[in-house]
Amino acid sequence: MAHAVPTRGTSTGARTGGTGTGRDPGRDASGRRTPDVFGARTHLLAKWAMPLAIGLVYGYWAASVRRHGGPVTGWNLLFGFMTVLAFALLWYAVRAVADRLPREGHAVLWGAFAGSALGFLYSGSGVAMFTCVLVSLLLAAAVTAGLYYLFATRQDAEDARAARHRTLTRTT
Numbered sequence: 001m002a003h004a005v006p007t008r009g010t011s012t013g014a015r016t017g018g019t020g021t022g023r024d025p026g027r028d029a030s031g032r033r034t035p036d037v038f039g040a041r042t043h044l045l046a047k048w049a050m051p052l053a054i055g056l057v058y059g060y061w062a063a064s065v066r067r068h069g070g071p072v073t074g075w076n077l078l079f080g081f082m083t084v085l086a087f088a089l090l091w092y093a094v095r096a097v098a099d100r101l102p103r104e105g106h107a108v109l110w111g112a113f114a115g116s117a118l119g120f121l122y123s124g125s126g127v128a129m130f131t132c133v134l135v136s137l138l139l140a141a142a143v144t145a146g147l148y149y150l151f152a153t154r155q156d157a158e159d160a161r162a163a164r165h166r167t168l169t170r171t172t
Helices: 040-067 074-098 103-123 129-171
Strands: none
Touching: 040 074, 040 103, 074 103, 103 129
16 A cells, blocks of 8 residues: 655645754654654553553453462452552653653663563562562663663664754755
8 A cells, every 4th residue: 555755835744843853743853744643632542541551461460460370359359450550650650750861861760660560570479589689670671771772773863864954954
């Protein structure tokens, strides 16, 4: 299936101002509008629904680990829903704080969140605490390294595009 490429002057390719810093939503480093498949309403819904959906899976998982294959009880359901609530609230808090941090802090915060979430689940299974801490630290380090790499390469690419755009506008 072929799709039309947005061009200057069309509703999806029109320039509508902006600072060109790469910090504006929907804009790259040179100030050009990036294509967006979904609307603002869909992005807002996904922003709030995704942590809740992942939290439901996490809460179910935590409740099933805690009951150790036994029957489902009211306390087990309460534990699962409280875990969903805590997970989702922590996700929202981490997302709000991480967006204000530099790329290093952003990566470390998400790594710590992922490691802590795994550690909580793993500790409920009854393994030794040393094993739980070690596995959590390994996951936290892997998530931190992966996100740092992602943020660093994305920022470096945006900086290179902006520099190339500045060079091109000076020569023309």
